[in-house]
Amino acid sequence: MKSGWTGLLLALLMAFHVSAEQTSDSDIRLLNNRFRIDSTITQVAFVIYRENPSKPVVLIQPDGTKFYAWRHPDNVSWHQEADMDIVSVLDPMPGPWQAIGKVSPKNRIRILSDLNMKVDKFPTRLYQSETLKFTARLMQGNQPLNLRDFLDRVDLTVTFTEFLENVDGIPEDQRPQAMSLGQFADDGAGFDEVAGDGVFTVELPINVAPGKYWARVTSGNGVFFRTLEQEVLVYPTPLMATFKQSRKKALPHHLLVESDVASVEEGTVAVHSEFIDSNGKVSVYQGAANEDYTALNIDIDNFDQPGRHRWFGWLYGTDKLSGRPLVFKLPEQTFAVADYAAIEQAKIEREEREAERKRIEDEKLAAEQRAADRKMAMITIIGGNILLLILAIGGWVVVRKIKAKRLAAETEDELEAPPPEESDKAA
Secondary structure (H helix, E strand, C coil): HHHHCCCEEEEEEEECCCCCCCCCCCCCEEEECCEECCCCCEEEEEEECCCCCCCCCEEEEECCCCECCCCCCCCCEEEEEECEEEEEEEEECEEEEEECCCCCCEEEEECCCCEEEEECCCCCCCCCEEEEEEEEEEECCEECCHHHHHCCCEEEEEEECCCCCCCCCCHHCCCCCCCCEEEEEEECCCCCCCCCCHHHHHHHHECCCCCEEEEEEECCCCCEEEEEEEEEEEEEEEEEEEEECCCCCCCCCCEEEEECCCEECCCCCCCCCCEEECCCCEEEEEEEEECCCCCCEEEECCCCCCEEEEEEEEEEEEEEECCCCCEEEEEEEEEEECHHHHHHHHHHHHHHHHHHHHHHHHHHHHHHHHHHHHHHHHHHHHHHHHHHHHHHHHHHHHHHHHHHHHHHHHHHHHHCCCCHHHHHHHH
């Protein structure tokens, strides 16, 4: 969609000079599928009903130029279905036009005029993760448009784009990308109050980081081209919830809700939470802070049902500066609840296995110790015997040496003694 479409207000055929029978202010029956556009018309759109099923019609301008659903200039938008074409034209060529195709026996164009879009203005302060009820209205003049065939085919989307100064100086592939936060619906579901009343409502989650953005409400499905922009500021979330799981069966879990005292009015904090056990049973827990308090603590039952549990919820408060109600949707989270009986049985079995392992280990150590003791005893005995043998041999050697030394001494004494004198021999 080019910039020329920005700010386009569709006025659906305000003045037609038609060679046909006009059945009402908004319906024109065709003769030979022809109709005429006056030179004063600058914007036109029409709904052409066809046989079901059939191909889209071919539109022929006064100069003979043909427009197709799959091929047409940028000033034409085209939405097609099995039995209907909704075509919007900017600056249409004055003169007689013709629709070629299997036009329905109803043989008419549905005319709308003075069509415009009114959109809620965003609050001056938005908060990260808050959920905002946001509405847009399609108006015909000063009245809500209630043509269901048209409303069912309008596609309105809210996008946020990071705000940058002088974005035109940035290469296109490096510019911030638009983030789609929600799509409007006029279906009477969710936040939408009445289906088909021309009031489109979106449950808008502000799931962007804090910062400055361009907020845009756009429609670009070929039915209604329009873009509205607003500069918005997103602040950090002022409400936080923390789930603290109990590690003891006898004690409850806790859901702690805290708030930024500078952003949230005292005494306005509230919570609604839902817990779903592993069997699908839902338990609801709610609470509200007392006057002058900015936090609360909710006790959550310590569920007996083991397995994986889920929970989600909503936080509520009031903006301290503007008095605006605040709603924060908590995403679904999970936690596990242990099977305490199984844990106890496993503990007993583990202790038994540990005791058996210790007994076997002790017996093994005792056997190894006995073997070591026997080995040491044998070593001691053998060592003692060897020592005694060494001592005996050593003693024997010493004794032999002593005896040999004595014998040598006696022999030496005998050899050194003088011979007896002659007189002694004679006597």
